[in-house]
Amino acid sequence: LDDSEDSDDDLEEGEERVHDKSTPPGSSDKFYARNASNGVENEAGNRDVSPNMSLSLEKPMEDLIKVESSLYDELSVFAETIDLWDKDPAYIANKASAKVVSKFFASSNSNNALPEVLQFQNFLLNNGGRTGGWTDFNHQTFLKIRRRYLPRNLKKICSVPDNLRDQFLQEVTSALYLNSIERAHDHDVWFVTLNKLELLSKNAMKKFKTCHKITPSVEETGTQIRPKLTSERSLDRSQKRDQIIAWREAKQRELDQKLEEERRRMEEQQRIEELKRQKRVKELKSRMEEYRLRRESLGEVKAGSHQIHERIMNSSKKTLTELDKKRINERNSHLIQLQIRRKLAKSRKQQESQDRINRANSKFRVEVKRDPDRAMGHTELWKLRMQDLKEEKVQASRLQPTAMRILSDRPQRAVPEWRRQITAT
Template sequence: MALARKQRKTDALLALEQLEMRASLLEKEKSAHLYSKRSEFRSEFCQLEETDLKLVEERKQERQKLRQQINRVRTNVGKFQRSLKSAKPNQQFVQKLKELMEEIESSITAFKNQQRENYDSLSKEEKVASQEISAFDKRIESWTLMSTSAPPTQAAKTGDGGTKSHTETEYPPAIADFERFLQQTGGHQGGWDDYDHQTFLKIYRAHHSKGKPFLDEAVRSLPGRSERDVVEHEQWYREYLALKDRRKEAIRVWREQKESEKAEALAGVEKERDEAEDAEAERQKAEAARKEREMTAAKLAQWKAEQEMKRLAEEEKMLKERLARAEDEAKKRKRKAAVKAKVEEYARQKGEEKEILKAADEALAKEEIKRRRAANRQLERFQLRDVAALEEKKVKQIEQEIEKEHQAMRLERLKGQVDVKVHRDPSRLYKLTEGWENRKKDAGGSSNSASRGPITSVPKRAVPSWRKGI
C-alpha cells in the first residue's frame, strides 16, 4: 500500500512537471505574438497586452494568498505535532488538542471550499470561452467557404456595378468606403513616397495646431512638389482623416453589435443546454423512481422472510433467556454481597481519611495564622524604619539649608571687608617698554661700529670634535 501511494505521488509530480513545461511553452508562444512590436496587429494587441498584464498580476496575488493559507495550515499542524510530543495526561491538555484539531479541520475545510468555488468558476469561464472560440471558428469557416464559393467577377465588383462582395455586406459601409478611397487614391500616403508624406505631416501638424498657414513652408521643404500638389495632398489628407474617423466609429458600433449578438447566441446555447439538462434530469429521475420501486418491492419480500425467521429465533431466544436469567439472579446476589462488603470497607476508609484531612486543614490554618502574624510584625517594623528614615532626611535638609544661609552670610561679610580701588593711568599706554629701550641702544652702537671700517673676518661656529678631519 505504501508503494502504491509512493507511485501515485511520483506520477502526480511527473504530470505536474509536464503541465508546467507545457504552460511555459504556451506562455512563450503567446508573448511572442502578443508583445511583438513588428506585428501588423500591434494596435489591436495593445488592449490584449493590458489585459494580460492584469491577469498576470492577479495570478501572482492568488499564488501569494495560497502560500499564506498553506503556511497557516502547516503551522497549525506543526503546533499539533509538538503538543503531542509533550503530552500531559489531564483534561486541559485534551481540550487544547481538541481545539487545535478543530481549528486545523476548519482551516482545511475552508481552503478546500474556496478552491472548489474557484475551480467551478474557472470551469464555467472555460466552457464559455470554448463556446466563443467554436463560434468564431464556425464564422471563419463560413467566411472561407463563402469567399471560395463566390465567382471572381462578383468579388471584383464594387458599389458602382450594383453588386457587393461578402466583406461589404458583412461589415459597415464606412469600412468599404475607406478601403475604396485608399485603393483609388494610392494607399495610406496618397500616392506620395514615405519621406515626402512624413515631411508634409510634420509641417501640417506643427502649423495646424497653431492655426497658421503652412503652404509656403511645405513648398520650401518639399522641393519636388509644386504648390498645387501640396494643396491637393492637403485636401486628400482631410478627406482621409474624415473617412478614417467614420471607419473607426463604424467598427466600434459593429463590434458592439457583434458582442450583443454573441451574448444572445451564448444565452440561447445556455438555454438549450439547460433545457437538455432538465430533460435528462427528468429522465434520470423517472428511471431512479422505477428502480427505487423495484428495490422497495424486493426489500419488502426480504423483510417479510426476515421477520418470520426473527420470530422463530425470538421464541428460541426467550427460552434461553429464562434459563440464563435464573443463573444471573444467583450471580447477582453473590455480587451484591461482595459489593456491600466493599462499600462498608470503603466507607470506613473514607471516614479515616476525612479525619486525617480535617487535622491537616487545622494545622494548615494554624500555620497560616502564625505566618500572617509574623508578616504583620515585619510590616510594622518596616513602617517604623521608613518613618525614622524620613525624619532623618528632613533633618538633613534643614541642616543643609542652614549651612547655605551661613555661607551666604560669610560671603557678604568678606565682600564688605575687601574694598579694591584701581587708579587709571592713560600715559602708560604710550610709554616705551624696556625691551624697546634696549633695542634702541643696540641700534645706536651697531651704527657706530659700522663707521669704523670694513669687516675683515667673519666669525664661524665651532666644529664638533667628531666631525674634525672629515
C-alpha cells in the first residue's frame, strides 16, 4: 500500500508536469490573442499604404482590413477544429494512454490497495485519464473558464452555480468549437466526480497511514513484539521499487518525446500561419496600391472634366447675361411705348367726348317744365290706397278687446314643431 500510495503521488506529479509542459506559455490563450495580434500587424501594414490615400477613405479601409484579417483567422481555427472532428476522437487516444499508465497499478496493487484508491484508479482507467478524453489544451481551457464561474469560497468538488451554469456551458462550447453543449456538460460532471473520488482516495490513504502509525505504539504496550520483515518480502519490495523507477524513466522519456513533437508541430503550424499571413498582407498591399492608382487616375480625369465644365459654364453664363440684358431692354422699351400709346388714346378719347358735348350744347337747348324727382316718387293713387289701409287697421283695432289687441300687436313667430304635434293630436 505504501508503494501504491507513492506511485499514485508520482503519477499525479507526472500528469501535472504534462499539463505544465505540454502547453507553452500563452498557448492556452491562442485563440483569444490571435485576433488581437493579427489586427495590430494588419494595422501596421495598412499604415504603410494608407498615407497616400484621401482622408475620406483612410479609416473605412483600415477597418475593413482588420475585420477581414480577424475573420480569416477565425475561419482557419474553425477549419482545424473540423479536421480534428473528422479524425479519430481524442478520447480514444487518451483512454489508451490512461490504460498504459494504469496497467502497472492494475496488475501489481489490485490485491493490497484500498477500495477508494482502486475506485479512483478504475475511474481514471475507464474515463480517459486526467483529461477525460480531451486534449491538454482543451482541458486547460475548460479549467480556466470554470475557475472564472466558480466562487472562491467553493471547492473544486462543487459544481458551477445553477444561475451561471447555462452561460458557462455555452462559453465552453463556443470557445472549444464542440459539436454540442452536452459534451461540455458531460465533461463538467466527469470533472466533479473525479475530484470527489480523488478526495476520497486521499482521505482513505491518510487514515490508513494514521492507523499504521498508531498500531506499533499499541502493540508496544503489550508483550508482543512486531517481527522484522523477511528477506523474501524485502526482496519483493526492492524489485517493485526497481520497476517503479524504470517506469518513471520510461514515462519521463515518453513525456519528453511527446512535448518535443508537440513543440515541433506548433512551430510548423505557426510558420505556415505566418507565411499565409504574409502572403495575405502582400495581396492586400498590392490591391491597395492598385486601388490608389485607380483612384488617382479617376481623380485626374474628374478634375479635367470639371475644368472643362467650368469653362463651358463661364462662357455660357457670359452669353446668357448679354442675351438677358438685351431682352430686358427690349421689353422695357416696348412697355414704355405701350404706356405712351395708351395715354395718348385715353386723352384723345376724352377730347372727342368733350367735343361732342360742346357741339350738342351749341345745337340744342333743353327746358324742363316739371320736377324730375316726381318720376321717382309715389303716385297719387298709391298714396290714397295706403291711407285707406291705415284707416281700416285703426278701425279694426278699436273694435277688438284690449287683451286681443295686445296679442295682435305682438310680433308673430313661427309655431314650434312640438307644439304643432300637440295641436294635431
